[in-house]
Amino acid sequence: MGKYDLAIQDYDAALGFNRAYAYLKSGQYEQALADYSSLVQKNPDDASALNNRCWTLVVMHRAREGLSDCDRSLNLRAVANTFDSRGFAYLQLDDLAPAITDFDRALELDPKKASSLFGRGKAEELKGDKLAAARDYAAARAIQSDIEADLVRQHVLP
Numbered sequence: 001m002g003k004y005d006l007a008i009q010d011y012d013a014a015l016g017f018n019r020a021y022a023y024l025k026s027g028q029y030e031q032a033l034a035d036y037s038s039l040v041q042k043n044p045d046d047a048s049a050l051n052n053r054c055w056t057l058v059v060m061h062r063a064r065e066g067l068s069d070c071d072r073s074l075n076l077r078a079v080a081n082t083f084d085s086r087g088f089a090y091l092q093l094d095d096l097a098p099a100i101t102d103f104d105r106a107l108e109l110d111p112k113k114a115s116s117l118f119g120r121g122k123a124e125e126l127k128g129d130k131l132a133a134a135r136d137y138a139a140a141r142a143i144q145s146d147i148e149a150d151l152v153r154q155h156v157l158p
Contacts, residue, residue, distance in 0.1 A: 020052065029060045040069075047076040055085045059155050063089035080110035087119050088156045091126075099123045114144035118151060122158070 020035030036053035039046060050073035057066030070086035087102035103120035106113050121136030140147045151157050 017048070017052070020056075024052075024056055024059065029056060032056050033060065045076055047073045047079075047082070050076070051079075051082040051085055054082070054089065058085060058088050058092060061092065061155065063092040078105075078109075080106040080113055080116070083109070084113060084116045084119065087116065087123075091119055091123055092156070092158050094126070094158065096123045096127050100127075112143050114140040114147045115151060117143070118147045126158070 016035050016039050020032045020039070023029070023032035023035060033053065033056050036049055036056055039049040040053055043049065050069045054066040054069035054073065057063065057069070066089050067086065070082055070089060073082045074086070083102045083106035087099045087106060090096070090099035090102060100120055100123045103116045103123065106116040107120070110116070117136045117140035121133045121140060124130075124136060125133035137148075144150070148157075
């Protein structure tokens with residue numbers, strides 16, 4: 001494959017990511033899922049595409065399906081966003097201990113990740129630890145004042 005073919009392939013991938021993201025943000029989840037699935041099919045070792053497909057499945061309340069993508073993504077590249085995605089998948093499945101562990105790991109990598117703070121707070125609340133939940137909610141809101149509304153808009157809270 002020549003350098004121009006590779007450039008076209010890279011450009012196509014970038015367009016696919018941008019279109020999938022636009023679909024996701026506009027609520028066209030099936031289209032976003034189809035685009036991310038196409039990207040994963042073309043490059044099964046694309047950690048970003050795997051994480052984004054996982055997140056899309058979480059948004060669609062198909063968290064159990066998304067877990068394998070998050071796991072594969074983390075095996076390729078352990079980053080805060082993927083721990084965050086998997087944390088929300090576990091949270092939706094009411095599997096609170098691994099959700100908290102994943103949010104903790106995301107926060108080790110990115111201490112200012114408001115979604116992980118809020119997600120951990122939600123898991124702590126569901127676990128019955130109101131004090132820890134309130135502490136995490138406050139920390140999340142100090143970083144991003146509209147974090148709860150943002151997560152509600154994305155349909156990821158249980």
